[in-house]
Every structure is written in structure tokens, then in C-alpha cells.
Amino acid sequence: MEEWAETHVPAHDLEDQEKEIVAALHQAANQAIPKVGTSVFTHKNGWFYNDRVRELKHRLIVLKKKLKQHFSPSLLETFRAAHRTQNLSHHRELSIHTAIALPSDLDVPFTLHEIKKVIKTSKDTAPGIDKISCSMLNHLGDHALMQITNLFTASLTSGRLPSQWKEANIHPIPKNTTPPSYRPISLLSCLSKTMERAILARLKHKVPHPDKNIFAYCKGLGTKDNLAAIHSTLDGKDGHVCKIVSNHRQSPLGDSLRRILDNPQPPHRRDLPWHHEIHQSVTSFNLLPALLSRGIDAPHHGYAEPNPWEPPLATFLINSLPRPKKNCSPGDLQSLRETISSFENDRDTTVIYTDGSVDPESGRAGGAFLCNDYVQASRLSNDSSILQAELFAIRSALTYALFCTKSTVCIFTDSLSAIHTLQNCAHLDNVYLATSTLFKLQQLTQQGKTVRIMWIPSHVGLEGNDRVDKSSLHQTHLQPIKPSISQIKNRAKITAKQITLIQHQVWVQAGSPSATWYKTVTEYETITIPRSMSRKDAVIIHRLRLGYPCSWEIDERVPKECNYCQTVVSHPLTHYLLDCQALYHIRHHNFSDVANRETTQRSTVAATYARIILDSEESFKTISAAPPPR
Numbered sequence: 320m321e322e323w324a325e326t327h328v329p330a331h332d333l334e335d336q337e338k339e340i341v342a343a344l345h346q347a348a349n350q351a352i353p354k355v356g357t358s359v360f361t362h363k364n365g366w367f368y369n370d371r372v373r374e375l376k377h378r379l380i381v382l383k384k385k386l387k388q389h390f391s392p393s394l395l396e397t398f399r400a401a402h403r404t405q406n407l408s409h410h411r412e413l414s415i416h417t418a419i420a421l422p423s424d425l426d427v428p429f430t431l432h433e434i435k436k437v438i439k440t441s442k443d444t445a446p447g448i449d450k451i452s453c454s455m456l457n458h459l460g461d462h463a464l465m466q467i468t469n470l471f472t473a474s475l476t477s478g479r480l481p482s483q484w485k486e487a488n489i490h491p492i493p494k495n496t497t498p499p500s501y502r503p504i505s506l507l508s509c510l511s512k513t514m515e516r517a518i519l520a521r522l523k524h525k526v527p528h529p530d531k532n533i534f535a536y537c538k539g540l541g542t543k544d545n546l547a548a549i550h551s552t553l554d555g556k557d558g559h560v561c562k563i564v565s566n567h568r569q570s571p572l573g574d575s576l577r578r579i580l581d582n583p584q585p586p587h588r589r590d591l592p593w594h595h596e597i598h599q600s601v602t603s604f605n606l607l608p609a610l611l612s613r614g615i616d617a618p619h620h621g622y623a624e625p626n627p628w629e630p631p632l633a634t635f636l637i638n639s640l641p642r643p644k645k646n647c648s649p650g651d652l653q654s655l656r657e658t659i660s661s662f663e664n665d666r667d668t669t670v671i672y673t674d675g676s677v678d679p680e681s682g683r684a685g686g687a688f689l690c691n692d693y694v695q696a697s698r699l700s701n702d703s704s705i706l707q708a709e710l711f712a713i714r715s716a717l718t719y720a721l722f723c724t725k726s727t728v729c730i731f732t733d734s735l736s737a738i739h740t741l742q743n744c745a746h747l748d749n750v751y752l753a754t755s756t757l758f759k760l761q762q763l764t765q766q767g768k769t770v771r772i773m774w775i776p777s778h779v780g781l782e783g784n785d786r787v788d789k790s791s792l793h794q795t796h797l798q799p800i801k802p803s804i805s806q807i808k809n810r811a812k813i814t815a816k817q818i819t820l821i822q823h824q825v826w827v828q829a830g831s832p833s834a835t836w837y838k839t840v841t842e843y844e845t846i847t848i849p850r851s852m853s854r855k856d857a858v859i860i861h862r863l864r865l866g867y868p869c870s871w872e873i874d875e876r877v878p879k880e881c882n883y884c885q886t887v888v889s890h891p892l893t894h895y896l897l898d899c900q901a902l903y904h905i906r907h908h909n910f911s912d913v914a915n916r917e918t919t920q921r922s923t924v925a926a927t928y929a930r931i932i933l934d935s936e937e938s939f940k941t942i943s944a945a946p947p948p949r
Contacts, residue, residue, distance in 0.1 A: 675708025686712035836866035
């Protein structure tokens with residue numbers, strides 16, 4: 320694909336240009352991934368292409384032939400009505416051409432850097448009619464991506480899209496209904512969706528933030544935020560949502576909540592009921608010190624977000640190893656050392672190693688950087704995250720580079736998360752720390768210096784990285800770092816889990832049957848259900864772990880017959896585990912002779928047996944074939 324892109328001359332027509340790129344992608348894909356067999360042909364619309372549709376299509380073809388032989392205005396109107404053709408009105412078309420003719424600073428040509436940022440990398444999606452997927456675009460080189468960039472620019476300049484981008488494959492998604500019905504979805508071209516994301520990035524940069532009372536179609540806001548604003552208004556405090564306490568935008572609610580949190584006396588339940596609940600939750604979760612010390616996490620006052628089409632502030636290199644670190648050979652690491660040595664031996668390059676560390680036991684955190692033999696380390700606030708320590712170290716290194724005379728700055732870091740944070744323009748957490756680091760990059764760019772930030776693996780014998788790693792925690796000079804939103808959330812989750820565990824143990828001591836069952840089966844151990852497991856088996860696991868009663872057992876409170884042995888029972892799950900014939904061949908004799916025991920003892924024995932079944936793969940297969948009652 321790269322060889323084709325280097326010598327290819329794009330066509331003047333937009334349609335031909337799009338067809339040439341699609342054909343080249345298909346040819347490259349066929350060479351890279353050869354087909355091993357032919358697939359059985361099925362009609363592309365087979366889910367609805369029945370005899371009736373075939374007959375109606377035949378009638379339309381006959382009508383089209385008659386219209387060509389004997390023109391008739393009434394026949395033409397009938398044919399158009401059958402096809403449901405709708406053209407743009409003259410006024411609509413005129414307004415579109417007028418909008419295209421208006422000058423705008425967003426009409427600059429697309430750049431290669433801009434297209435690389437908007438190509439979807441997280442998860443592949445189904446392709447459209449052209450059969451070009453996002454994963455194919457991810458594996459293209461710079462020359463091939465430049466051809467696609469030129470196609471997008473030609474489409475933007477002409478104000479129209481290739482016709483194939485307007486076509487879609489309609490696929491049915493079955494609904495769980497009787498009789499069966501379908502929910503159709505339209506699969507569009509991944510090329511058109513990539514260009515759409517590029518234009519969306521420009522519009523987001525141009526359009527200001529919506530009003531604080533708008534919650535629809537806003538990323539990160541939803542129904543809960545809307546309800547919180549309504550509760551606040553009912554309390555007589557006009558404003559936004561509670562999380563504004565930890566956000567960087569000013570709002571009346573944020574100010575009122577901060578005043579309430581600063582006040583040692585909580586608000587009265589009768590006067591401010593919603594604020595009282597917020598204060599009580601924050602206090603019980605021990606989040607008050609973190610929220611008060613955080614304040615407003617505003618962006619750096621000197622940082623200006625660059626335009627999406629502008630080149631990046633630094634060159635980020637994250638593929639320093641050809642494969643994962645654990646699979647690398649000594650030759651791969653030696654090649655990396657030679658690459659680093661070439662930077663160190665360059666007389667016009669300032670090489671800086673950075674590292675941030677956090678002691679998991681004491682919570683001590685620190686960041687440091689190393690340039691030649693000069694080491695600068697700083698102690699950070701306790702319980703700072705590793706990401707914060709790494710960003711602080713990079714920011715300190717960039718500050719040091721401002722006073723260096725060499726034209727190139729190369730920073731080595733072992734934190735991929737810090738590099739991804741600096742590559743992202745929109746920051747919802749660690750806002751000041753990230754934007755102040757980007758501001759240092761802008762200052763270096765204004766000085767005419769070239770900055771490279773390269774990821775290197777840790778603990779593989781790189782001398783510079785090992786030296787700075789030992790220095791990051793051995794300093795006493797404290798640099799305060801505001802706690803991040805993710806840290807506050809994690810702290811709240813841990814505290815909530817501890818409170819829930821204590822409350823559950825109280826219920827166990829009080830003799831609650833459901834609490835006793837859950838403790839016996841799970842011992843408060845969490846499980847992770849794999850995605851490959853069917854929903855039926857996942858429901859069985861939750862049924863045995865929770866031990867909840869059947870719906871008829873709660874509503875009717877009368878005995879019913881077992882589905883497997885027709886025995887009339889009052890406690891179906893206990894009977895299923897201890898007495899039912901469906902599990903007779905796998906039931907151990909220790910769990911068989913419990914018929915004359917009390918109900919509480921039988922429930923405890925049944926819970927113990929449920930834990931054994933969940934731990935045994937063979938027993939679970941039997942349970943899956945004969946699931947417990949629900």
C-alpha cells in the first residue's frame with residue numbers, strides 16, 4: 320500500500336479518487352490476508368427478500384420499461400411515489416451552496432496529524448459497502464494515509480461527499496419477541512465516519528461550551544446530573560451538579576457546596592435537605608479533606624488549546640520495542656540501548672530521564688529527572704497517583720529544558736499513561752497538572768526547540784532510568800499536588816465497600832437468612848464472569864451466590880411442586896440442592912442425610928453445597944443442564 324501511495328497521482332474527480340483508494344486497499348488486503356476458501360452466496364438482503372418483495376420488485380421493473388416506451392406524466396409520478404424519491408428543494412439547495420461559499424477558519428485542508436488522531440483504534444466496527452474497516456486504516460503508513468487525507472480535503476473543498484458514502488448496508492438485529500421481529504441498523508463507510516470525526520473535532524474546538532443548565536447531548540452529563548440540579552433548585556440554591564465541587568468550571572452550586580463543606584456545622588435537614596444528604600455522604604466516606612484541599616482544578620492561565628489541524632507540540636514515540644517487554648529478546652533491548660546512545664552522543668540534543676514513584680505502604684510519592692549528572696527530585700503530597708508523579712517529573716524536566724541552549728530536547732519516560740495524557744487535548748482530570756505541562760511544551764516550541772518524548776521500558780537495565788528511579792522518593796522538599804477525581808472516586812468506592820461489609824456482617828449476626836447464605840457461599844470474594852460465558856450460565860452463578868427466593872415463593876407463599884421430581888416444597892432452592900433427583904448422581908453423601916434437620920440448618924448446608932458446586936467445573940456442567948428454580 321505504501322509503494323502504491325508513493326507513486327500514485329490522484330484523479331481530479333472525487334468519485335474516481337475514492338474508488339482508486341478503495342481498490343488499492345482491497346488489493347493490499349488480499350495480498351496481506353489471502354483467502355482460504357469461498358463463502359456460500361447469500362442475498363445481501365435475505366432477511367426480508369421473500370416472494371412478495373420479489374413480486375413487487377418485478378412490477379417496478381415492468382413499470383420502468385413501460386415508462387421508457389410510452390412516456391406518461393401520471394406513470395412517472397407513480398414510479399417516483401413507488402421509489403419514494405425526494406430531492407432537495409431549491410431553497411434548501413441554495414442555502415447549502417451559500418454556506419459553502421462563506422469563508423471560515425475551519426476550512427483549512429486536513430493534516431496527516433489530524434487524521435491519525437481521529438482514526439478509531441479502541442474497537443473495530445463492521446465495515447460498510449466498500450468493505451473497508453477501521454483496523455485496515457490503522458495499519459496504513461504515512462503515504463497511504465496522506466492519500467486519504469487528500470481525499471477528505473477534496474471532499475471538504477468541493478462541499479460534497481462521494482456517492483458511495485451515502486449508501487449503507489442494512490442488517491437486522493433480532494428482537495426477543497414473539498413472533499420474531501428485527502431492528503435494522505445501517506452500516507456506513509468507515510472512511511466517511513473517519514472524516515465525520517475529523518469535522519466533529521473541529522466543531523468542538525470552535526463551538527463554546529453549552530449553558531450550565533443543558534444536560535442533553537453533553538458528554539459526561541446525564542439524568543443523574545439533571546436530577547441533582549433540580550434538587551439543588553428546590554433547596555433554593557440555583558446551580559449545577561454536585562461534582563462541580565471537583566470540576567474546574569465555576570457555578571453557583573459549587574460555591575454554595577464549598578461554603579457548606581467549609582462550615583463545621585452541617586446544613587439543617589429541614590432547610591437544605593439535599594445539601595444535608597451531600598454533606599452527610601461526604602463526611603461518612605471521609606472525603607471532606609480531599610475535596611477541600613482540591614478546590615477548583617482550573618487549566619493553566621497561559622495555556623491555549625491548539626487547533627486540531629496544527630502540528631503536535633512534541634513528537635511522541637511509544638513503539639520503542641518491537642513486541643511486549645516480556646517477549647523481548649536480549650537483542651531487542653540491545654537495539655534500544657543503541658538508539659538511546661545515539662541520542663546521548665548527539666551534541667545538539669539534551670537528554671533527560673524522568674520518573675515518578677509512589678510507595679504503596681506509606682503513600683509517599685515523588686518525582687525526579689536526570690540530565691547528565693544533574694538530578695532534581697521533589698517530594699509530592701502523600702497518596703498522589705503514579706500518573707501525577709510522572710506528569711510532575713516531565714513538567715520539571717521541561718522547565719529545566721527552557722534554560723538549555725541545545726535545539727533538541729529528548730525526554731525518556733517509562734509511563735505510557737503520561738504520554739497518552741499529553742497527547743489528549745481534552746482533560747477532565749488533573750487539569751492544571753496536564754495543561755501546565757503542555758504550556759511548557761508551547762514555550763519550548765516558541766523558542767524554536769524540537770521536543771521528543773519517548774517511552775522506554777522500566778527495570779530492564781537502562782542506566783539512566785534506574786538512576787532516576789532511585790532518586791524519586793529520597794527527597795524532603797514537598798511540592799503539593801491536588802488530589803484527582805479518580806483518586807476521590809476510588810477512595811469513595813473503598814470506603815463504601817467497607818461500610819457495606821460492616822453492615823452485612825451486622826445482618827449476619829442478626830440472623831438474616833439471605834445475608835447468611837451470601838456469606839457462606841461467597842466468603843465476600845468477588846468473581847469475574849468471562850464475556851464468553853452465556854447469559855444462562857451467568858444467571859445460574861448469581862442465583863447460587865445470592866440465594867434469593869423464587870417469585871411465587873415471595874408473592875403466593877404456598878408450597879409448589881418441583882419441576883424435576885414433582886415433590887411439593889416450600890423452599891425450592893434448598894430442596895433442589897439437597898433432595899432433588901436432578902442432582903442425585905453428583906451429590907455427596909454428607910449432603911444427603913439432612914432431611915430431618917431444622918430449616919435454618921438445612922439452609923446453611925445447602926449454601927455450603929452451593930459453594931462446592933461453584934468451585935467444581937464438572938458439577939457446574941450438571942447444574943447448567945438442569946438449572947435451579949427461579
